[in-house]
Amino acid sequence: MATYIALLRGINVSGQKIIKMEHLRQIFEALPVHNVRTYIQSGNVLFEAEEQPTDFLSAQIEQTLRDALGxxxxxxxxxxxxxxEVIARSPYAGEVQGEKEKIYVTFLSALPSESNIAQLMTFKSDVDDFQxxxxxxxxxxxxxxxxxxxSNNFMEKKLGVAATTRNWATVNKLLALAKA
Structure with missing residues (x-):
C-alpha cells in the first residue's frame, strides 16, 4: 500500500462547487482506496491504495467525482x-523574509512544454517570483x-496544463498527515 494525496481544483472557493468533506470522503470510499482522510475545506484528500501511476489515479478520481457530483x-x-520531494526541492524554503511574504506551490497535471515555460519566463515580476x-x-x-x-488561472493559461495551488503551510501539513 502507498499513501497518496489528491489535490482537487476549485472546490469550496468563492461559493463555487461546494462539497462537504464528509460527502467527499464517501465519494472517495467508493473507489478501491483505504483510510480516506480530508484536510481543510479546499479539497485535500489523503488515502491509501495499491501502488499505481498517479495519472491513472487522477483520471479514476475525476470520473468518480463527475459521476457523483455531475x-x-x-x-x-x-x-x-x-x-x-516537492518540499525538499523548494528554491524558497527557509528564505521567506518579510511578514507578508508567503510561498505557494502550483501542482501541474502534466509536464508543460519547453515553449510554454519559455513564454511564462517572460512574465517575471519585481514584486513576486516563481520557478x-x-x-x-x-x-x-x-x-x-x-x-x-x-494566480492558478494564470499558470494554467501560460503553461497549457491543468493545475491547483496550495500554500506552503498546507503542503507541509499534508506531508505530515501522510506520514502519520
Whole structure:
C-alpha cells in the first residue's frame, strides 16, 4: 500500500462547487482506496491504495467525482514520496523574509512544454517570483497571493496544463498527515 494525496481544483472557493468533506470522503470510499482522510475545506484528500501511476489515479478520481457530483473537478495526485520531494526541492524554503511574504506551490497535471515555460519566463515580476521545477511551480509572493499575477488561472493559461495551488503551510501539513 502507498499513501497518496489528491489535490482537487476549485472546490469550496468563492461559493463555487461546494462539497462537504464528509460527502467527499464517501465519494472517495467508493473507489478501491483505504483510510480516506480530508484536510481543510479546499479539497485535500489523503488515502491509501495499491501502488499505481498517479495519472491513472487522477483520471479514476475525476470520473468518480463527475459521476457523483455531475460536474468536472480537476484532480492532481501525488504520492507521499513525491510530496516529500516537492518540499525538499523548494528554491524558497527557509528564505521567506518579510511578514507578508508567503510561498505557494502550483501542482501541474502534466509536464508543460519547453515553449510554454519559455513564454511564462517572460512574465517575471519585481514584486513576486516563481520557478518551474518538473510538475510544480514554486511561487514566492512578497505582498499577497490575491494580488499576485501568478494566480492558478494564470499558470494554467501560460503553461497549457491543468493545475491547483496550495500554500506552503498546507503542503507541509499534508506531508505530515501522510506520514502519520
Amino acid at each position: 460536474y468536472d473537478v480537476r484532480t492532481v495526485v501525488r504520492s507521499s514520496e513525491e510530496l516529500a 518551474v521545477s518538473g510538475h510544480e511551480v514554486y511561487i514566492r509572493c512578497r505582498e499577497s497571493y490575491g494580488k499576485s499575477i501568478y
